[in-house]
Amino acid sequence: MGMTIAQKIIKAHLISGDMTPGSEIALRIDQTLTQDATGTMAYLEFETMGIERVRTELSVAYIDHNTLQCGFENADDHRYIQTVAKKHGIRFSRPGNGICHQVHLERFGVPGKTLIGSDSHTPTGGGIGMLAFGAGGMDVAVAMGGGAYYITMPKMFKVNLTGKLRPFVTAKDVSLEILRILSVKGGVGAIIEWGGEGVKTLSVPERATITNMGTELGATTSIFPSDEITRAFLKAEGREDAWTALASDPDAEYDRIIDIDLSTLEPLVACPHSPDNVKKASELKGMKVDQVCIGSCTNSSLMDMLKVAALLKGRTVKPSVSLSISPGSRQVLSMLADCGALTDILASGARVLECACGPCIGMGFSPNSAGVSLRTFNRNFLGRSGTADAGVYLVSPETAVAAALTGEITDPRLLGDMPQITMPEAFRVDDSAVLMPASPEEAKDLEVVRGPNIKPFPDSRPVGDAIEAPLTLKVGDNITTDHIMPAGAKILPYRSNIPHLSQFCFGVCDASFPERAKAAGQSIVVGGSNYGQGSSREHAALVPLYLGVRAVIAKSFARIHVANLINAGILPLTFKNPEDYDALNQGDTLRLTGIHAGMDAGEITLQDVTTGKAYPLCCDFTERQKAMLKAGGLLAFTAIG
Ligand code: MIC
Ligand code: SF4
Numbered sequence: 001m002g003m004t005i006a007q008k009i010i011k012a013h014l015i016s017g018d019m020t021p022g023s024e025i026a027l028r029i030d031q032t033l034t035q036d037a038t039g040t041m042a043y044l045e046f047e048t049m050g051i052e053r054v055r056t057e058l059s060v061a062y063i064d065h066n067t068l069q070c071g072f073e074n075a076d077d078h079r080y081i082q083t084v085a086k087k088h089g090i091r092f093s094r095p096g097n098g099i100c101h102q103v104h105l106e107r108f109g110v111p112g113k114t115l116i117g118s119d120s121h122t123p124t125g126g127g128i129g130m131l132a133f134g135a136g137g138m139d140v141a142v143a144m145g146g147g148a149y150y151i152t153m154p155k156m157f158k159v160n161l162t163g164k165l166r167p168f169v170t171a172k173d174v175s176l177e178i179l180r181i182l183s184v185k186g187g188v189g190a191i192i193e194w195g196g197e198g199v200k201t202l203s204v205p206e207r208a209t210i211t212n213m214g215t216e217l218g219a220t221t222s223i224f225p226s227d228e229i230t231r232a233f234l235k236a237e238g239r240e241d242a243w244t245a246l247a248s249d250p251d252a253e254y255d256r257i258i259d260i261d262l263s264t265l266e267p268l269v270a271c272p273h274s275p276d277n278v279k280k281a282s283e284l285k286g287m288k289v290d291q292v293c294i295g296s297c298t299n300s301s302l303m304d305m306l307k308v309a310a311l312l313k314g315r316t317v318k319p320s321v322s323l324s325i326s327p328g329s330r331q332v333l334s335m336l337a338d339c340g341a342l343t344d345i346l347a348s349g350a351r352v353l354e355c356a357c358g359p360c361i362g363m364g365f366s367p368n369s370a371g372v373s374l375r376t377f378n379r380n381f382l383g384r385s386g387t388a389d390a391g392v393y394l395v396s397p398e399t400a401v402a403a404a405l406t407g408e409i410t411d412p413r414l415l416g417d418m419p420q421i422t423m424p425e426a427f428r429v430d431d432s433a434v435l436m437p438a439s440p441e442e443a444k445d446l447e448v449v450r451g452p453n454i455k456p457f458p459d460s461r462p463v464g465d466a467i468e469a470p471l472t473l474k475v476g477d478n479i480t481t482d483h484i485m486p487a488g489a490k491i492l493p494y495r496s497n498i499p500h501l502s503q504f505c506f507g508v509c510d511a512s513f514p515e516r517a518k519a520a521g522q523s524i525v526v527g528g529s530n531y532g533q534g535s536s537r538e539h540a541a542l543v544p545l546y547l548g549v550r551a552v553i554a555k556s557f558a559r560i561h562v563a564n565l566i567n568a569g570i571l572p573l574t575f576k577n578p579e580d581y582d583a584l585n586q587g588d589t590l591r592l593t594g595i596h597a598g599m600d601a602g603e604i605t606l607q608d609v610t611t612g613k614a615y616p617l618c619c620d621f622t623e624r625q626k627a628m629l630k631a632g633g634l635l636a637f638t639a640i641g
Contacts, residue, residue: 002249004156005223006191009131009246013114015148021155021189021255024622026148030113031058031130032140035100037065037361037487038118038537040077040496042137043084044457046144047448048635053089053440055146058108060434061085062093062100066492067356068363073493076451080496082435087446089437090144097433098329098355101125101297105208106331107431110242111226116140116149120215120536120560121297121378127208128233129226129246134215136538136564138634147638150624152559154220155190155255158248161198163263167418168411171206172299172376172396175213176268177260180278184478185530187219188559190255193248194224198262203423204233205301212298213378216275218533218558238429267412269374270394273382274478281399284409290371292323292404294397295353296360299376300328302335303423304397309341310419311401311412312348318407324365326353335428350404362386362488374403381482381534383508386489454496458546460569460633466593467550467571468609469522473506473513474586477528481540481561483508484532495539498546505543517547524590527554528581532561541568551592553606553617555581566625569633571595573604576616583615584608592617599626 003011010019010027017025032054034042039061061081066074078095085092093103100117101124109115111129115122118140125132135149143149159178165171178192192214194207202210207224214222224230226246234243267281294300294308305327317323325345327333333355336342345352359365360377366386367373373385373392380392393409402412438446475483486507494500506513517523525544531554532540541564544552551571555578565572571592575581584590588610598604599619606615621629631637 001253002251004193004248004252004254005225005246006131006156006193009112009114017153019153021153023153024150024624025153026150027114029056029116029143029149031108031115032056032143033060033062033100033104033115033117033122034140035065035119036063036077036081037492037495038137039081040454041457041538042118042140043081044454045138045141045635046088047084049141049145049638051145054144056144059090059144060093060104060108061090062103063095064099064356065361065363066495067095067354068489070489071493072451073453076453077496079449080451080454083446083449086435086438087443087448091437092435094433094435096330096354098331099297099300099357101212102300102328105204106237106329106427107434111230111244111246116143118536120534121212123214123221124208124212124297126211126214126221126223127204128230129224131221131223133221134536134560136536136560136567138538138567139563142634142638151220152189157187157190157192157256157258158254159192159194160196160257160259161194161262162196162259163198163261164201165262165265168398168413169265169267170396170398171202171209173265173268174260174262175210176270176278176394177265179213179216179270179276181258182217183276184216184274184533185218187214187217190219192217192219192222194222195248199224200227200229201262203303204230205303209298216378218530220559236423236425236427267396267399269399269409270380272380272391272393275379275394281395281409282411285411287409288372289321289374289403289408291367291373292321292400293359293365293373293375293377294324294400295326295328295358296377297328298378299397300326300332302332302427303421305332305336306341306421308397308401309336309344310421311398311415312350313344315348315405317349317404320407321404323350323404324353324359325350326358327355329355330433331427331430338428359385361492363492364489374400374409376400379534381480383486384482453494455499458498458542460545460636462632463569463571463595463629465596467524467595468589468591469524469550470520471526471584471586471588471590472517472520472523473510474526474584475509475528478530478533479527480534481532481537482534484540485537485543498539498542501539502543502546505547514547517549520548522548522550524551524553525549526581526584527552529555531557533558536560538564538567541565541570545570566628567634569629569636571629573617573619576603576618580615583613596630
């Protein structure tokens with residue numbers, strides 16, 4: 001039988017396991033990336049493994065999230081990451097060099113290679129034909145040490161593209177269309193391959209916009225073929241030698257095929273507070289807009305920015321709107337400056353921010369009270385912007401410009417003719433902001449600098465045979481990691497300080513949770529379906545661990561989060577009968593007994609001591625996961641092993 005692109009890369013990297021969907025497989029990882037908000041933890045974890053030098057082909061540490069330095073914390077973290085990277089063989093992308101996914105695509109992505117990153121949007125690399133996964137920091141630490149990355153062998157979905165996008169309809173609208181079709185849960189357990197004739201009409205940055213937002217579908221990852229368009233992109237980056245052709249076999253089989261005719265799409269908008277709440281821009285026409293933000297790892301490529309500059313040229317941003325533009329990388333920003341496009345952007349009245357995540361993760365530029373913010377980003381979860389009552393709408397750069405100029409949601413096709421933008425034959429290559437690691441000899445004497453913000457991570461404990469604890473928090477469906485462990489300018493600087501972070505745990509849902517959990521000593525959390533969707537931040541497991549959470553019971557879990565819970569030694573269980581969720585009440589005392597035998601049998605009984613009722617729970621763990629839970633998480637397991 002023929003193979004899909006992903007199956008071919010998996011086969012070439014398979015260390016163990018059977019490539020049948022649902023089985024656990026172990027993959028060899030060629031490249032890793034970290035960003036600063038998850039990187040400090042990942043490197044602390046790597047250090048505990050006692051390995052002198054990374055064993056990957058390439059590992060890069062980016063500084064792009066925590067760039068607002070309002071105190072010593074972020075600067076200290078940057079210094080720690082810079083020194084730890086230099087010592088252990090990791091390249092260091094300096095603050096200001098750009099957003100990890102954009103820079104990695106430009107400078108390091110290689111078709112056919114595997115990449116894991118401690119950031120959920122690592123699948124952006126699928127735009128260049130990499131098999132790229134978001135992962136928790138501990139998994140990245142293990143991969144840096146040469147260990148395997150374990151995933152459940154996914155199903156294969158194909159999106160078959162035909163036709164060509166019409167002017168003002170973009171790759172972002174393709175991402176929103178697939179979210180409309182599949183929802184934020186529709187990609188769970190699947191790799192999405194993009195194929196068909198329509199693929200030939202999309203540039204690498206456009207493909208990367210689409211694979212980037214595959215994360216919002218819950219997909220394991222997304223991937224495009226590597227073809228002549230990929231080759232031209234790599235050539236323009238001065239890296240044509242990194243190119244190889246990649247295509248699925250004509251008789252490859254897919255579990256699901258979705259057809260999209262690009263020529264029928266329209267400008268779309270994802271409304272608050274979920275990326276799959278999609279409407280047509282024309283349906284929202286006239287809605288007043290307070291703020292527009294252009295950038296993020298979804299839409300900050302040179303092509304995006306050139307289009308934005310061309311549309312803004314000679315026009316002025318409406319006085320009632322505040323417009324921010326963050327180019328994705330120093331390469332993008334310097335090329336905008338070289339060709340004069342930056343001057344057009346500035347002349348329009350836009351505020352140009354540094355090449356970083358910025359407003360996307362609430363690092364500045366929070367909207368006004370009850371504000372309407374149009375963003376070219378990938379997530380619009382409640383509270384993520386930093387303003388609790390703001391409404392964030394996700395759009396393409398073209399739709400963003402239309403709103404900035406008119407002050408309201410406007411179909412961008414009303415802006416007139418789309419200026420012709422072509423991809424340059426050569427990008428401006430300057431890797432001087434990527435610092436090389438020290439040689440192994442030089443590294444021996446190097447000191448890793450640790451500021452006072454860096455606190456040890458919480459002690460995990462082995463999962464025992466019984467847990468009796470109160471249900472300290474019951475939450476609903478689609479709880480994101482932004483609910484569990486919010487980010488933003490006030491909180492993000494403490495990513496290396498779990499005790500401090502713990503005060504904000506579940507702050508969006510119930511600000512009294514941390515106190516209640518601490519008072520209880522140990523507790524259980526109950527959630528609905530798709531619990532833990534969104535980011536890869538392992539803090540959404542480490543902080544509950546610190547607060548004494550021993551088990552999370554949900555209708556279903558998101559992939560990266562469930563791995564992070566197991567890595568932290570927290571027991572994730574699912575309801576055998578989802579309706580049992582309704583019978584549990586916050587405050588009830590819950591009891592789990594016979595946990596070890598239950599893990600082997602695949603089922604554990606939950607007793608609600610308060611109501612006297614019992615419910616069956618599923619625990620479908622692999623032998624490795626069982627051993628990890630019994631050891632108290634991945635680090636303890638690695639130490640024992
Ligand atoms: C995000 O977009 O939510 C983040 C911030 O990039 C996270 C990582 C983090 O929380 O540090 C992600 O997507 O994994
Ligand atoms: Fe940064 Fe936003 Fe992309 Fe996350 S989604 S990596 S915060 S730009």
